[in-house]
Amino acid sequence: MTAYDTLPDGVTEIFGAEATAEEAYGLLTVDVPAGSWIAALEIARDKLGCTYFDWLSAVDEPGSGFRICAHVVSLGEGRVRRLLVRTTVPHSAPVLASAIDVYAGAAWHERETHEMFGVDFTDHPHLVPLLLPENFEGHPLRKDFVLAARVAKAWPGAKEPGESEHGGPKRRQMLPPGVPDPNEWGPLKGQLPPAPARPARTPRAAGAAGAERPARAAG
Known part of the structure; x- marks a missing residue:
């Protein structure tokens, strides 16, 4: 049995006391504090064998902050095992350590997340716009945009x-x-x-629903 197979029950032993995990629809998800973000990705790569980096993005969660998600995959032992590592940074200070030293492929994904959500990834060497036109103002995937x-x-x-x-x-x-x-x-x-409510559908009258059809005239 590998360390991956002990999850989600063994999440605290692998990722630390503040980590939580759940599995839904075949996807294993681990949530960690922002301060443990890089350590969690290193554990996923080195201890769980998730050496393939798939994607990184964010979700604007009103009242909570920006949830940063990284999807990585283990392809060893003839099995495909997927892992979603998540953390949350507050709206008031959307800052997170860059993951490029763990997964080099995260570089472009962090640039996209930076321009779409306004999350700053510290120590990223080239955090410049990737998709939006020059002089674009704002972050279009924020809920308040x-x-x-x-x-x-x-x-x-x-x-x-x-x-x-x-x-x-x-x-x-x-x-x-x-x-x-x-x-x-x-x-x-x-x-x-206020927008008008949709009118309630009224049931047919009992007499009309049970009425017999008139007999057809003989031809």
């Missing part, structure tokens, strides 16, 4: 086609699934009336 398109034209429209510019209060179109309410997010936050 307001899209320019929403500033130019609010979505959805404050009134429906055919409604007058004057008269009663303006109506708002219903929000499709997965779209945030612009009254709670974006440049019009707090300025719009």
Whole structure:
């Protein structure tokens, strides 16, 4: 049995007392404090055999901070064993040690994470923009980043086609699934009336549901 096979139960013995681990959908995930980030990656590489670096990115978790995730893989012994190592840095100080001395392939991923989320990776030798155009302002994958398109034209429209510019209060179109309410997010936050609730479906009347169809006329 390898050290990898003792996880998640043996996470504290391998990664330290403050580490936690869980396995879901076949992916083993280990969470460590930010101060143990580099040590955890070294353990994953040297003790668990995860020598293949796959990717590194972040998730903006409101109320918690930026969760940094590194996905590494062990390809030894004819088995593919995956490991997700995570840590969290606060929104107020998004700083984390660079992992390039452990996994050289993390260099470009840290550059992308830096420009998309604003996380600073200390000791990175070339932390410059990778994907965004020159002079781009802000970090577009942060939850508080307001899209320019929403500033130019609010979505959805404050009134429906055919409604007058004057008269009663303006109506708002219903929000499709997965779209945030612009009254709670974006440049019009707090300025719009509540979105209308979807009307409840009423069951058919019992008599109508059980009524027999009229007999067809003989041809």
